[in-house]
Amino acid sequence: MTVFDPHQDFFALFDVPRRQGLDVDRLESLYRDIQAKVHPDKHAHLSDTEQRMAMQMATRVNEAYLTLKDPLKRARYLLELSGHDVRLETNTAMPVEFLMAQMELREAVADAKDGGDIDALDALHRRLKKEIRAEYVTLQTALDAGNHARAGELVRQLMFQEKLLHEIGDAMEVLET
Amino acid sequence: MALLQISEPGESAAPHEHRLAIGIDLGTTNSLVATVRSGMSVVLNDELGRPLLPSIVRYAEAGKVEVGYDAQAQQAADPRNTIVSVKRFMGRGLKDIEHIETMPYDFVDAEGMVKLNTVQGVKSPVEVSADVLRALRERAELSLGGALTGAVITVPAYFDDAQRQATKDAARLAGLNVLRLLNEPTAAAIAYGLDNAAEGIYAVYDLGGGTFDISILKLSKGVFQVLATGGDSALGGDDFDHRVFCWIIEQAKLSPLSHQDARLLQIRAREAKEYLTSHGEAPIVARLSTGEFVDLKLTTAIFTEITHTLVHKTLGPTRKALRDAGLSPDEITGVVMVGGATRMPQIQKAVEDFFGCEPLNNLDPDKVVALGAATQANLLAGNRAAGDDWLLLDVIPLSLGLETMGGLVEKVIPRNSTIPIARAQDFTTFKDGQTAMALHVVQGERELVSDCRSLARFELRGIPPMVAGAARIRVTFQVDADGLLSVNAREQISGHEAHIEVKPSYGLNDDEIAAMLKDSFTHASEDAFRRALREAQVEAQRLVEAVLSALQEDAQLLSRLERAHVDNCLAKLQGVLLGDDRRAIDAAMDALSKGTAEFAARRMNQSVQRALAGKKIEEMDQL
Numbered sequence: 001m002t003v004f005d006p007h008q009d010f011f012a013l014f015d016v017p018r019r020q021g022l023d024v025d026r027l028e029s030l031y032r033d034i035q036a037k038v039h040p041d042k043h044a045h046l047s048d049t050e051q052r053m054a055m056q057m058a059t060r061v062n063e064a065y066l067t068l069k070d071p072l073k074r075a076r077y078l079l080e081l082s083g084h085d086v087r088l089e090t091n092t093a094m095p096v097e098f099l100m101a102q103m104e105l106r107e108a109v110a111d112a113k114d115g116g117d118i119d120a121l122d123a124l125h126r127r128l129k130k131e132i133r134a135e136y137v138t139l140q141t142a143l144d145a146g147n148h149a150r151a152g153e154l155v156r157q158l159m160f161q162e163k164l165l166h167e168i169g170d171a172m173e174v175l176e177t
Numbered sequence: 178m179a180l181l182q183i184s185e186p187g188e189s190a191a192p193h194e195h196r197l198a199i200g201i202d203l204g205t206t207n208s209l210v211a212t213v214r215s216g217m218s219v220v221l222n223d224e225l226g227r228p229l230l231p232s233i234v235r236y237a238e239a240g241k242v243e244v245g246y247d248a249q250a251q252q253a254a255d256p257r258n259t260i261v262s263v264k265r266f267m268g269r270g271l272k273d274i275e276h277i278e279t280m281p282y283d284f285v286d287a288e289g290m291v292k293l294n295t296v297q298g299v300k301s302p303v304e305v306s307a308d309v310l311r312a313l314r315e316r317a318e319l320s321l322g323g324a325l326t327g328a329v330i331t332v333p334a335y336f337d338d339a340q341r342q343a344t345k346d347a348a349r350l351a352g353l354n355v356l357r358l359l360n361e362p363t364a365a366a367i368a369y370g371l372d373n374a375a376e377g378i379y380a381v382y383d384l385g386g387g388t389f390d391i392s393i394l395k396l397s398k399g400v401f402q403v404l405a406t407g408g409d410s411a412l413g414g415d416d417f418d419h420r421v422f423c424w425i426i427e428q429a430k431l432s433p434l435s436h437q438d439a440r441l442l443q444i445r446a447r448e449a450k451e452y453l454t455s456h457g458e459a460p461i462v463a464r465l466s467t468g469e470f471v472d473l474k475l476t477t478a479i480f481t482e483i484t485h486t487l488v489h490k491t492l493g494p495t496r497k498a499l500r501d502a503g504l505s506p507d508e509i510t511g512v513v514m515v516g517g518a519t520r521m522p523q524i525q526k527a528v529e530d531f532f533g534c535e536p537l538n539n540l541d542p543d544k545v546v547a548l549g550a551a552t553q554a555n556l557l558a559g560n561r562a563a564g565d566d567w568l569l570l571d572v573i574p575l576s577l578g579l580e581t582m583g584g585l586v587e588k589v590i591p592r593n594s595t596i597p598i599a600r601a602q603d604f605t606t607f608k609d610g611q612t613a614m615a616l617h618v619v620q621g622e623r624e625l626v627s628d629c630r631s632l633a634r635f636e637l638r639g640i641p642p643m644v645a646g647a648a649r650i651r652v653t654f655q656v657d658a659d660g661l662l663s664v665n666a667r668e669q670i671s672g673h674e675a676h677i678e679v680k681p682s683y684g685l686n687d688d689e690i691a692a693m694l695k696d697s698f699t700h701a702s703e704d705a706f707r708r709a710l711r712e713a714q715v716e717a718q719r720l721v722e723a724v725l726s727a728l729q730e731d732a733q734l735l736s737r738l739e740r741a742h743v744d745n746c747l748a749k750l751q752g753v754l755l756g757d758d759r760r761a762i763d764a765a766m767d768a769l770s771k772g773t774a775e776f777a778a779r780r781m782n783q784s785v786q787r788a789l790a791g792k793k794i795e796e797m798d799q800l
Contacts, residue, residue, distance in 0.1 A: 036399075041357075063600070169500065176493070176496065
């Protein structure tokens with residue numbers, strides 16, 4: 001059984017480079033390989049102590065995987081590791097063009113929602129998703145070039161956008177039922 | 178007790194050490210027990226060769242307890258003491274149970290979970306379930322010829338913490354060592370996947386007697402990874418029976434029914450439903466105690482029509498689960514059908530239309546869950562054979578969170594997180610000098626605590642007095658491989674700690690979970706409104722306290738007239754604080770902020786002066 005170090009960072013846990021650019025398919029395969037070794041079910045016939053340890057390891061591996069597979073969580077984690085405070089709660093400053101574009105989008109969503117226009121919501125959902133995807137590419141470039149200030153700004157914007165995307169999804173759900 | 182021998186992980190125990198382990202499907206309508214014999218998962222029949230055990234318990238005179246078919250035979254004659262579908266009461270309070278007035282039982286309200294008064298006294302749903310489990314345990318011991326090492330018990334994927342705990346307690350009460358609580362659709366996926374060496378992404382559509390579960394799993398190289406799960410626990414085969422039951426009453430123009438007659442017609446409705454699976458029409462004949470005579474024919478066309486909305490209702494959670502997994506229907510390799518209710522042709526057709534592929538029915542939908550549970554039990558008992566190298570990664574069905582100020586929910590572990598999982602979140606104090614913190618653990622998807630299910634409350638005491646917002650309380654949620662939650666809270670500076678295993682005193686009922694989930698989408702906009710109101714109230718309360726505390730310290734900075742104005746603003750805000758007029762709250766807050774701006778500036782000045790003065794004293798000391 002490998003020695004378990006609870007202070008090891010998630011990238012080291014999976015032995016992948018500590019960067020935003022990450023092969024998620026490979027991560028998943030590593031995750032399954034590691035879980036296949038540490039999961040408590042694989043140690044069901046061993047002592048309580050060993051089972052407890054297996055439980056702790058499986059828990060940690062799950063947490064690490066959930067953090068790394070999601071680009072936004074991964075970016076926040078990288079910023080945290082680098083000691084860069086994103087100040088998500090207090091720093092709400094965003095570029096004016098971004099805010100204008102978001103307000104416009106929010107209005108369009110509200111209109112589509114009020115009008116029960118599921119096709120319009122679907123189109124907005126797709127448009128936003130495309131924007132978000134492009135933003136993640138920019139974020140990756142910024143982070144992996146060590147531009148933490150810019151990355152922090154992009155993370156804050158993406159949190160905003162992901163939230164809106166989620167809201168559009170919920171609105172579509174309401175209309176579907 | 179003999180010591181168990183320990184072998185290397187992955188190695189099989191020697192044949193003579195084979196440990197007896199069983200898998201139990203504890204269903205709403207029927208239950209089964211299965212085991213692995215010579216590497217094959219098999220259902221254990223009763224002495225008459227019947228695989229199913231109806232989940233019905235009758236408490237008769239003189240301490241006699243009948244379980245299964247014997248109890249079923251008496252259900253119309255003795256409805257009060259014959260408990261059917263007890264699974265619906267597990268982990269639930271009286272107020273949680275819908276249509277309680279139409280049930281023939283003598284309910285007793287008890288803390289946390291409802292109880293039933295029978296000729297043998299008051300019985301809890303846990304005890305009734307334990308009687309079903311005991312009958313299955315005895316069947317297994319008789320059939321296997323020895324004492325059992327342990328059992329895997331299945332639960333609907335949508336069961337919450339309280340319902341899982343109640344199920345585990347029932348198993349213990351029945352003398353079973355619980356190796357694991359396993360989600361029903363996941364158990365089915367194991368049975369199907371191992372049997373067919375399946376690879377790819379599968380949906381498990383599980384429509385049982387009282388619950389509907391949908392799970393999306395990725396099967397790859399022996400790993401069964403649940404990607405998302407969803408459901409509607411207010412939906413099952415019973416609801417189809419009920420539609421037919423209502424149709425009978427309407428067609429036969431019957432007067433209000435006695436409990437016996439109602440039970441009789443419910444049985445006739447179920448028989449008709451089952452008959453229609455292989456016939457074009459079903460006769461419904463019954464003579465009631467009132468002398469009324471029922472003689473009807475239910476055709477497939479009518480049955481399909483009256484149950485259309487029920488079939489449609491299963492597709493909402495299905496879509497949601499797919500969305501959670503980030504998949505579309507055409508990305509699904511196959512759909513495994515589970516539960517007796519999926520035998521209905523209209524269900525088969527709806528699923529085929531939705532996924533665009535023919536559902537997989539090559540395993541008996543009644544048995545597949547028990548078969549999968551037996552396989553998992555065998556593995557957990559330590560009977561892993563060479564090549565038996567598979568692993569299961571399951572998820573929690575509903576988000577877990579904590580109540581924060583203003584009755585809002587802070588989600589700590591989101592739904593569909595792979596278990597075991599632990600998540601920590603930091604919270605802080607709301608008031609200056611606050612030394613205790615009440616923690617309220619909830620489960621559900623809505624934003625307001627009152628719309629989620631309360632799981633437990635506990636307190637963290639001994640926080641050192643600090644200004645509001647300075648304390649760091651780290652709350653850690655841990656969900657184990659059974660999907661059961663424990664919560665730990667620790668004040669980071671003093672190290673004070675509190676811990677709770679979430680116990681089943683607060684049952685979250687199926688209907689509620691489903692209703693809660695549904696509501697969180699239907700009332701999304703209403704939620705947003707109420708959330709905004711709560712936030713305004715919390716904000717206002719905070720402002721009031723800040724001003725009061727400032728007045729206590731530095732009232733001398735205000736003239737009598739200025740003080741009167743501040744008091745006036747304060748009183749106005751306190752007057753509207755608890756109302757639901759958000760604009761009035763905002764306006765009063767605005768007025769108080771403006772009214773105290775000058776006061777705040779003076780206080781700031783004073784503290785700067787004091788700091789400077791202190792600095793000067795320090796400097797003078799250094800000279």
